[in-house]
Amino acid sequence: MGRKSTSQGTPATAALAAAGVPFVLHPYSHDPATASYGTEAAVALGIEPERVFKTLMVEVEGRLAVGVVPVSGNLDLKAFAAAIGAKKATMADPAAAERRTGYVLGGISPLGQRQSSPTVIDGSALALETMLVSGGKRGLDIELAPADLIRLTAAVTAPIGTSKS
Template sequence: MVTQLMAKKQTGKQAGKGSGGTPATVALTRAGIDYTLHPYEHDPRAESYGLEAAEALGVEPKRVFKTLMASVDGKLAVGIVPVTGQLDLKALARALGGTKAHMAEVAAAERATGYVAGGISPVGQKRSHPTVLDESATAYETVYVSGGRRGLDLELAPADLVEITDATTAPIAR
């Protein structure tokens, strides 16, 4: 089922505190980082939230990135990869100087980020975690990530995503 894109886009400072923004939009606004909000109607039956977003927004799926939580040597970490790929856990561990990695439990990811699965944003998480953005993001002028809830994506420059999350870039997708 194709979801419909809501007509209104919001940019940067329009989505700050007091306008019902998410922690992600509040953090970006406070940091003075330009971004565009892309709300769309989320279908709870969607099998892939990221591919649903790409289709709803009419964007090449390789530009839409998912935020995944993993445990690297016993500590939570964030991997941001295209929705068309998978997180390579060994590559994530290497990028963070670790040796062992496994996917975090959904409940642990939700507690650590303050977001619900399917709406976990790399921006504005409750606690800061080591973060790695797949290097493929640097091929695009802008990329899309969750805005902090299902049915809301943020579009921003990869360099700004790296800045706001204190991320490194590495080949972590397969």
């Protein structure tokens, strides 16, 4: 996998470049009317939804944390809370998520956030050679090795994703 530096620079791509991590940018045409950013990325890029991950901000005991799960499913809040040693988790307020990360909804990357937060990545990522996460803006995904994402975000892995029903 080569490192591609283009005008698509975001804090996420800058963090990867600074760490010397190989990654591939996957820009796509974002439809402002879309309701599901992650599914939009998977369809637009023609990549299996199990390899495209969404970044979700979660509130746990008054602090924010990051959950990274495949777009083909949902975040199990109870499993997420357990993964970081808490009893309960709820989805974070969207405005708080944007302030904390410096990104807009639909473009929140687990990388290069304004303030880092505890991060949990769904264990399914470990079975993949590469995965895709938001590149820091709508219409841009980054492909990288799961081990690199785990290392750069100091993440733990746990079974926090569920299948969509």
